[in-house]
Amino acid sequence: MEEQKTIDLVNGIEIDTLQNTVKAIQEEPELAKCRFHVTNKWLGANHNCTTVSSFYGARQEIEHKQPFELHADEPPILAGQDQAANPVEHLLHALASCVTTSLVAHAAVRGIHLEEVESEIEGDIDIQGYLGLSKDVPKSYKDIRIKFKVKTDEQNTERLKRLAEFSPVYNTLINGTNVDIEIESK
């Protein structure tokens, strides 16, 4: 006798899985406390590599299916070998991927079906700040813009903007956060 299981998928996301996570957290808010952590190793010049292996959530350390290695380098104009995207480009990736995931997942639980989601993300930096050439020029991104093109019923687009704004990376960037740097000799 065959056993059948019906999985409710919206935008490819298993709604039951998400709703079970939500339900568990509503009963026990402590489960929502996550700590994400990575390690980074300098490989010479402007090249370095981050390893992502596990994270803490639901009151336990959870291993990824496999560790992920993420490289960063700089282009030749900044004395790099251009072996990987540079750190400020990785920041745009973090933002783009987070806003996309937030939009898609929050749409899914509300029954909003999406067919395609694409975006262009750009940001401006005057590197006089980074290079220490001017104290009046910020070292940071000045403005970042994301333009989405979404294939869905046109009536959904204004609502999707509010769902995109659930993104943790978006909120970290618009509000700022504490970053503590400690350096000890090895």
Add this chain to the structure above:
Amino acid sequence: MEEQKTIDLVNGIEIDTLQNTVKAIQEEPELAKCRFHVTNKWLGANHNCTTVSSFYGARQEIEHKQPFELHADEPPILAGQDQAANPVEHLLHALASCVTTSLVAHAAVRGIHLEEVESEIEGDIDIQGYLGLSKDVPKSYKDIRIKFKVKTDEQNTERLKRLAEFSPVYNTLINGTNVDIEIESK
């Protein structure tokens, strides 16, 4: 007759290349204006991919040696397939790589030699905010901590902390930045 070229390398970085960039910008500050940009495409469920091909700087569009594809996914507990690091982990990578590069490059131009640089980066998020379960819980990272271990003369460590703080991603995170999201139907 053989031609010889002596390249001044500190921490593996060609100091002449960096100094030429700095000199050109001092003469013409407009060259320092950079615009970084990427595109992102949703691949279904929580999986999406960013492509990094070129950036604008030194008054021209500069192609990377090759386009870079950066994936993001979520772990099973967040209804993903765990095919890549998730967006908030990518943010830690952007930060770790940027602070490392800033520290190494600024040390190089000051003649501070480094042998090894490693770091651990962690940050806390209570995902009740992201899930929309509590308006009192921020959707963003609450605190991020970076611990570096650097193999160098011990007297350098305090100075290295100040050099690390030139990082554009670090400054973007501690100060916050404008992020504009536009959504149009396709």
